[in-house]
Amino acid sequence: MKFLGNRWVRYVLTIALVLLVVFKIHPERLVRAVASANGRFMLFALVLTLPFLYLKALRWHVMLRAGGIDATFRESAVSLLGGMGIALLTPARLGELVRVAYLRDKQKLKIGGLVMIDKGFDVTVLAAFSSIGAWRLLGPAAGVALAVAALAGLFVVYFPRAVERPLAALAIRLPFGVKLERILSSSQSLSPRVTTVFLALTVASFALVFLQFGVILLSWRSWSLDIVLLTFPLVILTNILPVTIGGLGLREGTAALLLAHYGVSSADAAVTALLSSTVNTYLPGLAGALLFPLSAGRPAAGGVQPLEET
Numbered sequence: 001m002k003f004l005g006n007r008w009v010r011y012v013l014t015i016a017l018v019l020l021v022v023f024k025i026h027p028e029r030l031v032r033a034v035a036s037a038n039g040r041f042m043l044f045a046l047v048l049t050l051p052f053l054y055l056k057a058l059r060w061h062v063m064l065r066a067g068g069i070d071a072t073f074r075e076s077a078v079s080l081l082g083g084m085g086i087a088l089l090t091p092a093r094l095g096e097l098v099r100v101a102y103l104r105d106k107q108k109l110k111i112g113g114l115v116m117i118d119k120g121f122d123v124t125v126l127a128a129f130s131s132i133g134a135w136r137l138l139g140p141a142a143g144v145a146l147a148v149a150a151l152a153g154l155f156v157v158y159f160p161r162a163v164e165r166p167l168a169a170l171a172i173r174l175p176f177g178v179k180l181e182r183i184l185s186s187s188q189s190l191s192p193r194v195t196t197v198f199l200a201l202t203v204a205s206f207a208l209v210f211l212q213f214g215v216i217l218l219s220w221r222s223w224s225l226d227i228v229l230l231t232f233p234l235v236i237l238t239n240i241l242p243v244t245i246g247g248l249g250l251r252e253g254t255a256a257l258l259l260a261h262y263g264v265s266s267a268d269a270a271v272t273a274l275l276s277s278t279v280n281t282y283l284p285g286l287a288g289a290l291l292f293p294l295s296a297g298r299p300a301a302g303g304v305q306p307l308e309e310t
Contacts, residue, residue, distance in 0.1 A: 010245055017249030021270060025256060029267035037275065038219040045212040046279045052208040053284055056080055059201040060099075060118055067114050067189035070105045078102050078292050083115070085289025088246050088282065102292065109179055113186025117157075123240060124153030125202045129233035136230055137258055157195045160187035209236070213276045220268040231258040235273055251277060 022030060061076035071079070083099035096119065100111040128150035135143025156163050164187045167180075174180060213235075214228040221227075235255045239247040255273035256266035264272075 010243070014244040014246075014248050017244055017253065021249050021253045021256070024253075025266045025270055029265070030271060033220070033265075033267040033271040036219060037216070037271065041215050041218050042275065042279075045215045045276070046283075048208050048212050048215070049280050049284065052205055052212075052280055053077075053081075055201050055205040055208070059121070059198055059205070062194070062201075063114055063118055063189060063198060064103070064111070066191075066194050067110060067186055069103065069107060069111060069114070071103050075103055081284060081288030082292040083288070084281070084285040085287075085292070088285045088289070107182070109182035110186050113183040114189065116183075117186055117190070120153060121157065121198050121202045124150055124157065125199065125206055126233055126237050127153065129206065129229065130237050133230035133234050133258075137234070137261055157190055157198070158192060160190045163187070206233075209276070209280055212280060213272065216275050216279075217264070217268075217272045220272070221262075221264055224262070227259070227262045227264075231255070231262075232276075234258060246282065247277070 057073070057077040057080050060080050061071065061073050064071045064076055079099040079102035082102045083096035086098045087096045097112055097115050099115050100108045103111060105111065127146045131143050131146040131150060133143075134146050164184050168184055172181075210228050210232055213232045214223060214225070217228070232255075235251055235258065238250050238254050241247075241250060244250050252270035252273045255269040259269035259272075260266060
């Protein structure tokens with residue numbers, strides 16, 4: 001992990017993997033695939049990004065309020081977009097922890113814990129969606145592993161105290177125990193009711209992303225809900241692997257391998273995965289980085305506050 005945490009290592013791995021995918025598929029095929037993308041489908045997919053971001057911002061805002069964090073919906077949305085911009089350059093999107101710097105509330109460590117809970121909902125739902133496709137395409141062992149991961153995630157978010165208590169007892173004995181306790185206090189925002197709301201918002205946001213993928217894929221293949229649900233959750237799941245910048249190369253290569261089971265050419269599959277990530281991740285992240293930059297020592301655009309340690 002320390003090796004992969006080096007940004008230069010990730011840059012090299014990203015370039016190497018992208019080149020491998022490009023030359024394995026053949027550059028001319030990728031160019032033809034990009035040129036043949038249907039503009040109307042792309043525009044529709046781009047429009048779907050707006051409700052997707054709204055649901056993500058709404059979940060984050062509700063989570064902050066449930067955790068006792070003072071934030072308006074606008075501040076929550078700015079925090080989300082600003083974090084997405086930094087996350088583009090960090091492994092496993094850990095840069096989203098910078099969301100804490102965009103909020104005026106002084107409980108920074110608690111907010112950091114809420115960011116991890118927020119991402120935990122994404123991983124739990126993705127693991128659940130991916131389990132069926134993994135069983136069909138990768139084998140029963142992979143499917144069972146992802147199903148177990150999803151059940152473990154559901155247990156944690158529905159019974160957070162069962163996890164918090166032993167961790168809090170351990171934290172007392174550690175040098176950074178006080179800070180860890182503040183991070184763990186974020187789990188107090190979870191209750192069966194709000195957890196169900198968070199899960200519903202997460203499923204709804206991913207439904208829009210799956211629809212985006214299917215719409216973009218219409219440029220080269222007729223609509224098939226089975227193909228989308230069996231392959232794309234696994235493609236998105238590669239984003240949690242801290243290997244390349246923004247998942248580049250790894251995501252497209254995975255899409256090419258999985259969609260080959262359904263007769264989709266490797267070039268069309270790779271371009272579909274890239275275009276999908278562009279409309280729902282890269283463009284919002286770029287907008288967040290440009291519109292809401294962090295500022296050293298003074299409030300940034302949109303009322304953002306500099307990061308403070310509490």
